Amino acid sequence: MRVTWDGREVEARPGQTVAGVLIANGVRSWRTTRAEGRPRGLFCGIGVCFDCLVRVNGVPDVRACQRLVADGDDIRPQRGAELPS
Amino acid sequence: MGRIESADVVVVGAGIIGAACAEALSAAGLRVLVLDRGAPAAATTASGEGNVLVSDKGPGPELDLAVASRRRWPDLIDSLREELGDELARVEWEPKGGLMVATEPEAVGPLAALTRAQRAAGIEAVDLDAAAARDMEPHLTERVEAAAHYPEDAQLQPVLAAMALLAAVRARGGEVRGGVEAHGVVYDPGGAVCGVRVDGDAIPCGAVVNACGPWAGHLSVAAGAPVEVLPRRGMVLVTAPLPPVVRRKVYAADYVAAVASGAVDLQVSPVVESTATGTVLIGSSRRRVGFDDALEVEVLQRLARSAIALFPVLSGVPVMRAYGGFRPYTPDHLPVIGEDPRTPGLWHATGHEGAGIGLAPATGRLLADLMCGREPELDAMPFRVDRPAVIVGSAVER
Amino acid sequence: MSRVVVVGGGPAGMAAAEAAASRGVEVVLIDAAPKLGGQYHRQDGLSSEDRLAPSAAHADRRWTSPENVEHVPDASAWAVEAVDGGHRVHVRVGLADDPSREGRVFATRALVLATGAYDRALPFPGWDLPGVFTAGAAQALAKGQGVAVGDRVVVGGTGPFLLPVASSLVGVGARVVEVAEANAAVTGWLSRPTGAMAGWSKAGELARYAGVLARHGVPYRSRTAVLAAHGAESVESVTVARLDRDWSPVPGTERRVEADAVAVGFGFTPQLELALAARCRLEDGFVAVDAAQGTSVDGVFAAGELTGIGGADLAAAEGAVAGFAAAKRLGAVVEAPLRAMSRVRAGRRFARALAAAYPVRSGWQDWLRDDTVVCRCEEVAKRALYRAVDERDVGAAGPLKLVSGAGLGLCQGRICGRNAAELAGLDDPAAFAKRPIAVPLRLSELAEESRAEAPVDAEAAARPFGIDR
Ligand SMILES: Cc1cc2nc3c(=O)[nH]c(=O)nc-3n(C[C@H](O)[C@H](O)[C@H](O)COP(=O)(O)OP(=O)(O)OC[C@H]3O[C@@H](n4cnc5c(N)ncnc54)[C@H](O)[C@@H]3O)c2cc1C
Ligand SMILES: Cc1cc2nc3c(=O)[nH]c(=O)nc-3n(C[C@H](O)[C@H](O)[C@H](O)COP(=O)(O)OP(=O)(O)OC[C@H]3O[C@@H](n4cnc5c(N)ncnc54)[C@H](O)[C@@H]3O)c2cc1C
Ligand code: FES
Numbered sequence: 007m008r009v010t011w012d013g014r015e016v017e018a019r020p021g022q023t024v025a026g027v028l029i030a031n032g033v034r035s036w037r038t039t040r041a042e043g044r045p046r047g048l049f050c051g052i053g054v055c056f057d058c059l060v061r062v063n064g065v066p067d068v069r070a071c072q073r074l075v076a077d078g079d080d081i082r083p084q085r086g087a088e089l090p091s
Numbered sequence: 092m093g094r095i096e097s098a099d100v101v102v103v104g105a106g107i108i109g110a111a112c113a114e115a116l117s118a119a120g121l122r123v124l125v126l127d128r129g130a131p132a133a134a135t136t137a138s139g140e141g142n143v144l145v146s147d148k149g150p151g152p153e154l155d156l157a158v159a160s161r162r163r164w165p166d167l168i169d170s171l172r173e174e175l176g177d178e179l180a181r182v183e184w185e186p187k188g189g190l191m192v193a194t195e196p197e198a199v200g201p202l203a204a205l206t207r208a209q210r211a212a213g214i215e216a217v218d219l220d221a222a223a224a225r226d227m228e229p230h231l232t233e234r235v236e237a238a239a240h241y242p243e244d245a246q247l248q249p250v251l252a253a254m255a256l257l258a259a260v261r262a263r264g265g266e267v268r269g270g271v272e273a274h275g276v277v278y279d280p281g282g283a284v285c286g287v288r289v290d291g292d293a294i295p296c297g298a299v300v301n302a303c304g305p306w307a308g309h310l311s312v313a314a315g316a317p318v319e320v321l322p323r324r325g326m327v328l329v330t331a332p333l334p335p336v337v338r339r340k341v342y343a344a345d346y347v348a349a350v351a352s353g354a355v356d357l358q359v360s361p362v363v364e365s366t367a368t369g370t371v372l373i374g375s376s377r378r379r380v381g382f383d384d385a386l387e388v389e390v391l392q393r394l395a396r397s398a399i400a401l402f403p404v405l406s407g408v409p410v411m412r413a414y415g416g417f418r419p420y421t422p423d424h425l426p427v428i429g430e431d432p433r434t435p436g437l438w439h440a441t442g443h444e445g446a447g448i449g450l451a452p453a454t455g456r457l458l459a460d461l462m463c464g465r466e467p468e469l470d471a472m473p474f475r476v477d478r479p480a481v482i483v484g485s486a487v488e489r
Numbered sequence: 490m491s492r493v494v495v496v497g498g499g500p501a502g503m504a505a506a507e508a509a510a511s512r513g514v515e516v517v518l519i520d521a522a523p524k525l526g527g528q529y530h531r532q533d534g535l536s537s538e539d540r541l542a543p544s545a546a547h548a549d550r551r552w553t554s555p556e557n558v559e560h561v562p563d564a565s566a567w568a569v570e571a572v573d574g575g576h577r578v579h580v581r582v583g584l585a586d587d588p589s590r591e592g593r594v595f596a597t598r599a600l601v602l603a604t605g606a607y608d609r610a611l612p613f614p615g616w617d618l619p620g621v622f623t624a625g626a627a628q629a630l631a632k633g634q635g636v637a638v639g640d641r642v643v644v645g646g647t648g649p650f651l652l653p654v655a656s657s658l659v660g661v662g663a664r665v666v667e668v669a670e671a672n673a674a675v676t677g678w679l680s681r682p683t684g685a686m687a688g689w690s691k692a693g694e695l696a697r698y699a700g701v702l703a704r705h706g707v708p709y710r711s712r713t714a715v716l717a718a719h720g721a722e723s724v725e726s727v728t729v730a731r732l733d734r735d736w737s738p739v740p741g742t743e744r745r746v747e748a749d750a751v752a753v754g755f756g757f758t759p760q761l762e763l764a765l766a767a768r769c770r771l772e773d774g775f776v777a778v779d780a781a782q783g784t785s786v787d788g789v790f791a792a793g794e795l796t797g798i799g800g801a802d803l804a805a806a807e808g809a810v811a812g813f814a815a816a817k818r819l820g821a822v823v824e825a826p827l828r829a830m831s832r833v834r835a836g837r838r839f840a841r842a843l844a845a846a847y848p849v850r851s852g853w854q855d856w857l858r859d860d861t862v863v864c865r866c867e868e869v870a871k872r873a874l875y876r877a878v879d880e881r882d883v884g885a886a887g888p889l890k891l892v893s894g895a896g897l898g899l900c901q902g903r904i905c906g907r908n909a910a911e912l913a914g915l916d917d918p919a920a921f922a923k924r925p926i927a928v929p930l931r932l933s934e935l936a937e938e939s940r941a942e943a944p945v946d947a948e949a950a951a952r953p954f955g956i957d958r
Contacts, residue, residue: 051626130884
């Protein structure tokens with residue numbers, strides 16, 4: 007499986023969530039808050055807190071803990087509020 | 092601050108209208124008690140989008156009220172700031188302007204006719220071609236045919252606004268009491284109001300103001316003086332917080348027709364605007380369904396489609412909430428502001444439909460002028476209680 | 490439509506689907522996750538197999554989806570709408586949060602809601618640092634993804650759930666530095682002879698976890714809590730302290746503990762969105778149900794943690810009862826499921842004992858500084874909530890949100906709602922729970938035309954297979 011994090015290729019396996027991939031690769035935070043620019047990553051792990059937002063294939067506001075990785079995914083950090091490209 | 096045992100005026104309803112009336116009455120030196128069966132500013136006012144508009148009405152008495160109100164809001168906020176300080180007077184006032192957009196060639200003519208009439212009535216309405224419109228709103232659809240810019244349109248946060256007005260009432264020795272329902276009005280043997288009935292008790296007062304919003308009809312019936320005020324459901328979609336995409340309040344030219352319509356059927360015409368927290372509000376639908384607050388997915392779908400038609404960039408953003416409320420309306424779509432001739436001392440201030448936030452300060456001022464015997468700054472006749480549409484054959488919707 | 494629609498594929502939803510299917514009706518089982526199991530039976534996401542837990546009805550074999558159950562995975566139910574004769578469930582199917590998902594609509598005269606619960610997290614200074622997780626997150630990541638949330642982890646909060654979490658963390662190679670229980674020790678409660686646990690299978694399970702922790706030398710401390718997390722970009726250490734009976738920190742007992750992760754859980758909050766959209770009545774913050782798991786709304790049943798927190802066994806028992814009742818509503822011949830009903834009664838006794846022994850006590854409010862974030866999404870501090878009440882006399886959830894900003898972000902108050910309500914003195918635990926859009930969807934998804942479908946009533950005439958009337 008080919009998946010990139012912030013432009014670099016990272017190891018990923020089918021069945022992993024985006025959060026699973028990032029944490030397994032030592033990444034603990036992947037977005038910043040809109041108001042104060044504070045770092046955030048996984049918090050609730052089951053899709054209710056919306057803290058783990060990440061940009062996948064140009065689409066922001068994707069919950070990393072809920073999203074399964076797919077071959078070719080381009081995963082990028084999200085800074086504050088972003089628009090889809 | 093002690094509990095008020097008797098008041099000059101009891102205002103029933105602590106929505107934006109009750110709050111504005113109470114503020115104006117207390118400014119006139121009256122001792123005011125505001126009652127609400129729920130918490131203050133938690134009903135219709137909490138669903139208002141906070142638009143203070145002069146653009147969505149053709150010439151007539153409502154436009155006059157809207158213009159007076161629009162001019163009054165900033166002065167009122169300034170004086171509240173002086174009286175209460177910055178924090179309590181914080182209402183997120185933003186004179187951001189409005190943009191009415193025609194996306195169909197057929198709408199261009201009627202839009203031009205509307206702006207011409209509005210200009211004749213003293214409203215600033217600037218006709219724009221497509222390029223100028225997109226200059227103002229870079230994310231606007233390429234399908235725009237023409238637009239009108241209304242620099243006077245503004246926005247504020249309705250809950251903060253109502254609370255600022257109520258804070259002023261308290262600061263002047265009045266009281267705001269939540270969790271108290273008015274069950275009716277008490278009359279003296281001569282037929283004049285002498286109190287308001289609450290649970291197992293009566294609060295003596297010289298006058299009662301019925302500012303119960305969409306439930307004003309119910310209180311009027313309980314008070315023995317029915318007026319026809321009905322609920323018209325409205326829904327709004329809220330997006331996730333976004334970077335700035337929509338600068339003004341932008342709406343489709345068919346909005347004015349939908350606002351003016353009395354149709355029972357669902358009407359949807361988009362109003363799109365950003366809030367201080369970065370969310371975009373997508374309003375709003377209009378449908379008469381009594382007080383039924385069930386979610387209707389079809390309504391949400393139509394709001395979504397109409398917003399994407401105006402701002403295609405929104406199509407990929409998350410929608411995180413839908414909320415609704417009941418606009419209080421009268422069959423002739425004009426507010427009711429004045430004393431009920433059948434029951435001296437009972438006043439009504441309601442029926443503001445989809446514009447109560449905008450119309451609040453002028454409503455409060457008008458009511459206070461009438462009650463204190465001052466010369467009102469606008470003609471009160473169109474809003475009087477004993478108009479056939481309001482007083483005849485009133486069948487209050489439950 | 491003459492089929493039962495179940496939302497939620499945890500222990501409760503699976504049992505409901507199985508029970509209804511066993512009476513011959515068709516069932517649609519909708520769940521947001523790719524695999525069935527919910528929280529308790531969370532499956533290993535990395536394995537290509539579908540290895541489900543034992544069936545509720547037959548403990549000797551694994552659960553397999555009966556033929557007349559259509560399991561719709563990766564399916565988020567975002568709205569429930571009342572229609573003539575029943576309800577319509579609106580679902581997006583596909584990759585989570587992706588605009589490419591497909592819309593499906595399921596109409597039913599018998600809807601079972603089994604949407605479960607999520608961890609309650611209490612705020613404390615530093616809880617918004619990366620490296621602070623809910624206990625459930627640590628559990629889900631360990632069970633479902635095989636990774637540990639950190640190398641040195643402090644587990645904190647209250648209730649027996651902390652034990653399986655700590656044990657799973659050990660299982661994926663983390664060092665659990667300590668387990669901080671804010672109430673009294675679970676072990677004492679377990680061994681109390683008065684019998685909350687009597688005949689309840691949880692006892693053995695918890696003893697097993699306790700054994701794992703003992704073997705790994707994990708200290709378990711009662712009346713103790715994590716009061717702060719410290720670090721620049723993520724957690725580097727935490728402050729732990731003793732608590733008095735009301736959970737106020739005991740001065741002088743603070744300790745700094747080195748850790749790169751904290752997992753905290755203070756019980757669970759039910760996932761009420763769909764139940765509230767269907768207008769089910771609540772009681773003490775949970776969906777009120779009768780003996781047949783029927784809610785206050787005709788044709789809507791609720792089961793599992795939605796109705797009270799009592800663990801997977803109770804959830805499954807309630808699910809079975811709900812499934813039978815739903816099948817019966819569609820005309821199937823169903824005898825009262827007496828065994829399941831008695832398991833529900835036993836489970837509820839356990840749940841009541843659990844709630845009494847592991848409440849959240851008001852002293853947590855003292856852990857916060859004025860500037861401690863309460864609403865993580867909008868970064869609203871405690872100060873703003875107090876000011877809304879003190880200065881503006883805010884008395885309801887709607888105005889509280891609009892005045893303070895708490896609960897206005899993407900999570901819509903799921904995390905901060907109960908805490909904000911308590912801080913502001915509102916006594917309704919579900920004050921923030923009304924979310925007509927149960928899960929966010931993209932505007933373009935919402936704009937899509939719903940697939941045309943027959944109204945509920947018309948289809949009731951079509952005879953479901955296997956049902957004799
Ligand atoms: C979706 C939507 C969007 C809107 N957007 C805008 C906008 O952008 N701009 C604008 O100007 N307007 C807008 N409006 C309209 C505006 O919200 C209303 O006109 C306005 O809030 C009405 O205020 P009110 O004080 O009359 O009613 P409410 O705010 O409903 O207040 C009435 C109060 O009376 C209380 N009450 C009722 N009966 C009793 C009783 N017997 N005893 C004690 N208390 C009682 C209620 O609890 C309530 O608090 C919108 C409305 C909706 C629904
Ligand atoms: C993160 C977490 C981990 C847990 N781990 C354990 C554990 O290891 N051991 C233990 O004893 N207890 C655990 N619990 C407690 C657990 O909640 C119960 O023991 C049990 O799983 C409850 O069963 P349920 O069927 O009521 O709900 P759940 O198991 O929570 O199942 C609910 C299901 O509904 C689905 N759902 C919810 N909303 C929607 C929607 N809108 N659309 C589609 N699907 C939806 C969810 O995806 C989920 O699969 C955990 C709780 C949480 C929150
Ligand atoms: S971690 Fe909470 S939504 Fe993903």
